[in-house]
Amino acid sequence: MNIEIRPVTPPDVPAISALAREIWQATYPGIITQEQIDFMLEQRYGHERLYDDIEDADKWLDQAFYNGRRVGFAFSELYKGEFKLDKLYIHPDVQRQGVGGQLIEHVARRAGKLGYPCVILAVNKRNEKAIASYKKYGFAVRETVVDDIGRGFVMDDFIMEKKL
Numbered sequence: 370m371n372i373e374i375r376p377v378t379p380p381d382v383p384a385i386s387a388l389a390r391e392i393w394q395a396t397y398p399g400i401i402t403q404e405q406i407d408f409m410l411e412q413r414y415g416h417e418r419l420y421d422d423i424e425d426a427d428k429w430l431d432q433a434f435y436n437g438r439r440v441g442f443a444f445s446e447l448y449k450g451e452f453k454l455d456k457l458y459i460h461p462d463v464q465r466q467g468v469g470g471q472l473i474e475h476v477a478r479r480a481g482k483l484g485y486p487c488v489i490l491a492v493n494k495r496n497e498k499a500i501a502s503y504k505k506y507g508f509a510v511r512e513t514v515v516d517d518i519g520r521g522f523v524m525d526d527f528i529m530e531k532k533l
């Protein structure tokens with residue numbers, strides 16, 4: 370098994386956007402409605418949005434390759450004075466093989482180098498698989514939040530924290 374982590378560059382944007390749709394469709398039906406999936410994909414993974422994110426000095430977009438195949442990504446950012454793992458998605462074909470763990474380590478190392486005491490993230494309260502993997506990698510629930518994200522949709526999340 371060969372896992373490689375590289376920064377996302379502008380030519381990668383269409384592939385990352387398509388990969389996000391594929392993983393979201395495998396993850397969120399049953400957790401949020403199809404309408405909310407479509408809305409959030411457009412809001413967060415539209416090509417223009419990803420190009421802007423790549424340009425943003427307070428954001429990092431990392432992608433993972435497994436035996437040469439692009440299989441996942443982790444986006445991290447400075448958010449309200451904290452270091453946040455904002456997105457972590459691994460293709461179902463290769464879940465549970467350590468790719469997510471390596472991306473978490475990669476992001477945590479960056480946060481540590483920048484002097485942050487912890488990494489935080491938000492995860493849907495019903496996303497049990499993800500919560501289990503975050504616990505495995507040292508995250509604990511810090512608080513619960515319900516965030517209005519527009520068009521009548523809310524995110525019903527745990528905020529989790531991993532101390533560095």
Ligand SMILES: CC(C)(COP(=O)(O)OP(=O)(O)OC[C@H]1O[C@@H](n2cnc3c(N)ncnc32)[C@H](O)[C@@H]1OP(=O)(O)O)[C@@H](O)C(=O)NCCC(=O)NCCS
Nearest residue numbers: 396457458459464465466467468469470492498499501502
């Ligand atoms: C959550 C996720 C990022 C973890 O990445 P991964 O590469 O599968 O994780 P790792 O192989 O490094 O770690 C595996 C751990 O994750 C959890 N996990 C992952 N897939 C699981 C599954 N199908 N069932 C139960 N637990 C699972 C377990 O705790 C597992 O540890 P174990 O195998 O020792 O029991 C990945 O499964 C994923 O992308 N899921 C769908 C998208 C998602 O929910 N992303 C998070 C949004 S906040």
